[in-house]
Amino acid sequence: MTQETLITQAQFRRMPWKNGKGETLELLKLEDDKGVKFRISQAAVSESGVFSDFSGLERHLVLIAGKGMRLVHQSEQGHVTHDDLLHELDIATFYGGDMTTSELLDGAIEDLNIMVRRDDTKALVQAVYASSDVLNQAGQQAYYYANQVSNISVDQGAKELIMPKDSFLIMDEKSDYQLHKGAGVFIKISADERLVR
Incomplete structure (x- = not known):
């Protein structure tokens, strides 16, 4: 018999944002003696702004509801790139230590966030x-x-x-x-x- 586990939204763990402007619903997290190995979470974003710093982690952000947002990333070396998430299930991949700002294109959105430790983990x-x-x-x-x-x-x-x-x-x-x-x-x-x- 299979041993999969189904977790509903009511069971997700609620976590306040570092910047104090919202909360994350944490679906799953694995830590070891080096810290966070990976984390999967969901969040509602109601205003444009600067993302929290997650240096050391690679981020995969998926638009799961709403009419889109633009992400602008500036690396430590000053290199600027951007991602446009315009449709549900569009995905952006970027380094959590970059200075990332979000611009909501037409109201609030919801996203799924997958973060993995860059040193030894991939997603x-x-x-x-x-x-x-x-x-x-x-x-x-x-x-x-x-x-x-x-x-x-x-x-x-x-x-x-x-x-x-x-x-x-x-x-x-x-x-x-x-x-x-x-x-x-x-x-x-x-x-x-x-x-x-």
Whole structure:
């Protein structure tokens, strides 16, 4: 029998922002003796502004609701880049230590934030939509955030899961998963073997 874990939004941990202008709903966090290895969270953003400094962490930001925002990043060396998140499930990847500012394009938005320690951890973050393709294969630790009500088949139909909107699935490493209805964010976090010494 599979051992996946389904977490609903009511179970997410509420965390105040460093800048005091809102709160984050923490879905999952792993720490070790070096500090935060990875964190997955959700937040509502109601005004444009400067992001908190998360030096040492790589960030993947996914637009999950709202009409978009522009992110402008300035590195320590002064190099400036930007990301436009215009549609639901658009993704931006950037360094948490950069000076990042957000500009809301048409009202408040909600985002999903995946942060991993740059020194030794990497994340694969993808928007996924209903299809018959395998969402995750056995042998991998992975997660799924349901941006819509989602129907997922486990082990070729041995079990069916119906996930509410804004819920989060920790997949069983021993099982295969297929997304048959809905859309969301697939996340796989692993050690970066190129960086681990």
